[in-house]
Amino acid sequence: MNRRQKTLIYASFSAFLLIAVMAAGSFLTEEATRVDFARKNLLPSLGHIYGTDWFGRDMFIRTVKGLSLSIVIGALSTIGSGLIALMMGTAAAIGGRRVDACVNWLIDVVMGVPMLIFLILVSFIVGKGPQGIIVGMILTHWTYLARVVRAEVLQLKSSQYVIAARSMGKSNAYIALRHILPHAYPQFLVGLILMFPHTILHEASLTFLGFGLSPHQPGIGVILSESLNYLSAGQWWTALMPGLSLLVIVRLFDLLGDSIQSLYNPYKSHE
Amino acid sequence: MKLEANHIYFKYGGSAEWLLEDISLDIRAGEVVGLIGTSGRGKSTLGKILAGQIGGYKGDVLLGGKPVPKGIYSPVQLIYQHPELAVNPRWKLGKTLAEAGEYDDGLRRELGVKTHFLDRYPNELSGGELQRICVMRALRPETRFLIADEISTMLDVITQSQIWHVVLDYAKQYGIGILAITHNEHLAGAICTRKVFMQ
Numbered sequence: 001m002n003r004r005q006k007t008l009i010y011a012s013f014s015a016f017l018l019i020a021v022m023a024a025g026s027f028l029t030e031e032a033t034r035v036d037f038a039r040k041n042l043l044p045s046l047g048h049i050y051g052t053d054w055f056g057r058d059m060f061i062r063t064v065k066g067l068s069l070s071i072v073i074g075a076l077s078t079i080g081s082g083l084i085a086l087m088m089g090t091a092a093a094i095g096g097r098r099v100d101a102c103v104n105w106l107i108d109v110v111m112g113v114p115m116l117i118f119l120i121l122v123s124f125i126v127g128k129g130p131q132g133i134i135v136g137m138i139l140t141h142w143t144y145l146a147r148v149v150r151a152e153v154l155q156l157k158s159s160q161y162v163i164a165a166r167s168m169g170k171s172n173a174y175i176a177l178r179h180i181l182p183h184a185y186p187q188f189l190v191g192l193i194l195m196f197p198h199t200i201l202h203e204a205s206l207t208f209l210g211f212g213l214s215p216h217q218p219g220i221g222v223i224l225s226e227s228l229n230y231l232s233a234g235q236w237w238t239a240l241m242p243g244l245s246l247l248v249i250v251r252l253f254d255l256l257g258d259s260i261q262s263l264y265n266p267y268k269s270h271e
Numbered sequence: 272m273k274l275e276a277n278h279i280y281f282k283y284g285g286s287a288e289w290l291l292e293d294i295s296l297d298i299r300a301g302e303v304v305g306l307i308g309t310s311g312r313g314k315s316t317l318g319k320i321l322a323g324q325i326g327g328y329k330g331d332v333l334l335g336g337k338p339v340p341k342g343i344y345s346p347v348q349l350i351y352q353h354p355e356l357a358v359n360p361r362w363k364l365g366k367t368l369a370e371a372g373e374y375d376d377g378l379r380r381e382l383g384v385k386t387h388f389l390d391r392y393p394n395e396l397s398g399g400e401l402q403r404i405c406v407m408r409a410l411r412p413e414t415r416f417l418i419a420d421e422i423s424t425m426l427d428v429i430t431q432s433q434i435w436h437v438v439l440d441y442a443k444q445y446g447i448g449i450l451a452i453t454h455n456e457h458l459a460g461a462i463c464t465r466k467v468f469m470q
Contacts, residue, residue, distance in 0.1 A: 160357040161367075163324050164408075168371050169343040182361055 004263065011259040014252040018071065021249065025068020028061055041235060050241040054230060059223075063242040066220035067249055069213075073130055074199040077137030082192045084142040089149025093157065103150070107143045115140050119202060120211050133212050137199050145191040152184045186264030193257035197250040204246060220246050272335045274298045274347060274416045274448060276321055280329035281313070290316060291328070296467060298416060298448040303439065305459030306452045308469030314452045315352075317469075318418040321450065322349035334415065344372070348409040352421040354401035358393045364404050365389030371408040381437050382407050399430040406434055410441050416448045423458070435462055 036056035044051040050059035092103035110118070118140050123132030156162055162179050170178075206212035207221025215222055220242055227239035275297035282289050290313040298304050308314050319325045321332055323339045332339060339347055351357045358367045368374055368389065382403045388396060396404075402422060409417060419438070423431040439462060442449050453459055459466055 160351050160353075161359045164349075164351075164357055165370060167322060167324065167345040167348060168408075169341075169345065170370075171342075179359060 007259040007262055011256055011263070014256040014259075017252055018249070018256070021064060022068045022071045025065045025071075028065050044237050044241065051235075051237040053227075053238050054235075059238055059241055062218060062223055063220065063245050065218040066223050066242065067245060069130075069218055070200045070203055070220050070246075071249070073133060073137075073203050074196050077134045077141065077199045077203075078192055078195050080134070080138035081140075081142035081195065082145060082188070084138065085145035085149055085191070086188065088142065088146040090153055092146070092150040093153035100150075103146070107146060110140060110143045115202065116205065116209075119206055120209070123206065123211050128211065129214060129217075133203050133206055136206075137202060141195055141199060141202075145188070145195060148187055148191050149184065152187050153180060156180045156183055186260070190257050190261040190264070193253060193260065196257075197253045200246070200250060200253075272300045272415055272448075273333075274321065274339075274450075275333050276317070276330065277333070278330040279317070279320060279332075281316060281320060281325070281327070291320075294330075294469075296321075296450075298450050300415065300446045300448050301443065302465060303442070303449045303451060303463045305463035305466040306450055306469065307454070307456060307459050307466055309454070312469040314469055315420050318349060318420045318450065318452050321416075322347045322418050324349065344411065344413045346413055346415040347418065348411075348414050348416070349418040349420060350402075350405055350409050350422045352424055354398060354405045355393060357405050358401060360393050363390060363392055364396070364401075367393075368404055368408055371411060374407065374411075378407060378410060378437075378441070381440075383433065399426050402426065402430075403434065406438060410438070412445070414445075414447055416450070417442065418450045418452070420452045421454070424454070431458075 034057070038056065039048075039052050040054055040056035042048055042052040042056075048058050048060065050063060052058055053062070088103050088106070092100045095103075119133070119136040122136035122139055126132040126135045156179060159179075162175055165175055165179060203212060203219070204221040204224065207219045208225045210225070213219035213222055215226070223242045224239060224246075227235070227242070231239050275295075277295050279291050279294045280289055281291040294313075294317060296304075296306075296317070306314050306317070316325065320328055323332070323341065323345060334340075334346060339345065358364065384400075384403050384407055388400055388404065393401060406422065417438070423434055426434065435458075438449070441447065451459065451463060
């Protein structure tokens with residue numbers, strides 16, 4: 001088995017797991033997390049692999065539900081900021097010096113403000129709950145990817161093979177479609193996937209701080225901040241297991257992004 | 272037909288001094304002009320200006336008394352020093368070659384471009400093999416002038432002479448004018464009908 005096949009297997013494995021978590025979360029009903037005081041505060045066991053909480057709810061089911069909500073929120077905000085990044089980056093690269101300076105200034109401004117403070121402000125203005133988090137995330141997370149897009153398009157625009165194509169009389173549309181797009185879109189895609197873990201972690205931390213999802217929504221941040229109150233009572237599993245699961249999900253996205261990157265990198269993809 | 276640069280002034284953005292100051296040069300059809308000079312004198316820049324790849328200069332570049340046409344296969348073609356940068360790394364070389372249009376199979380054999388090269392990606396071929404392909408896509412019936420910017424500097428002596436042999440033959444046959452940009456005075460002595468120095 002060569003490296004390409006191994007990478008493909010990694011990529012499809014992590015994609016499958018992420019989709020499975022998302023699907024499982026949306027199929028679970030309220031019934032699954034019913035309160036049952038007969039089995040409260042149980043340690044992790046075969047019946048309840050993540051244990052149960054102080055209301056007797058199964059922590060594994062809560063975690064899956066929380067993660068699935070996180071993934072949905074992450075997906076929405078990633079797509080939103082990806083679109084902004086694409087527009088800003090391309091405009092900066094092909095719009096001339098003034099537009100470039102404007103976009104770069106905007107990127108610096110957004111990057112200059114600490115992200116959590118920006119997020120808290122936006123979620124105050126837009127209103128708490130998922131929409132506040134999503135809007136905040138869209139407005140803050142595009143900067144890095146916009147820089148990637150800008151650099152990529154600028155570099156391709158002045159590459160010798162694009163100039164050579166131009167001197168063969170090829171049109172701008174031909175060059176954009178045949179030369180620039182196939183190079184820029186994998187970078188963009190990888191940037192998007194690597195943005196995902198960021199948004200999930202930010203959603204969790206925002207909720208943990210009390211500015212994100214409201215307590216009755218099944219967010220992973222909600223679970224973590226509640227569990228913290230019980231940590232001192234010795235209930236380590238209610239915080240540890242969901243926390244570990246969050247870590248695993250984030251790492252899976254990282255793995256997916258990295259494998260797609262190495263599959264598409266023109267200098268590595270033929271190895 | 273004549274390719275001429277008249278009173279060219281050029282500087283890169285941000286630089287205070289002229290890189291090219293009042294430079295005039297002409298190449299007639301069938302002529303091989305060697306452009307010789309040390310690094311940083313603007314030889315390559317002049318080459319790009321002649322090939323219409325840089326704008327923002329003062330003065331004019333004329334092909335047969337008229338501006339060099341754009342939007343069609345340019346009659347002034349430039350071949351670069353680093354062929355690995357001049358081909359799309361995502362494309363098999365057959366596609367790169369086809370981008371320029373149909374090619375002459377006799378020329379392919381003369382240049383030593385084997386058919387199996389065309390089924391490879393650029394990172395699977397050597398610099399010399401890639402340069403043969405880059406030369407091939409610039410040698411076309413539409414080409415009137417060829418700017419060869421250090422095209423053989425990184426090649427071994429045998430490949431160097433092979434490639435130049437084919438290029439000079441082709442140029443002679445079709446009356447193409449060549450501007451050979453080089454550091455190497457011996458090479459210039461061997462191939463050029465006229466030498467121009469940029470000091």
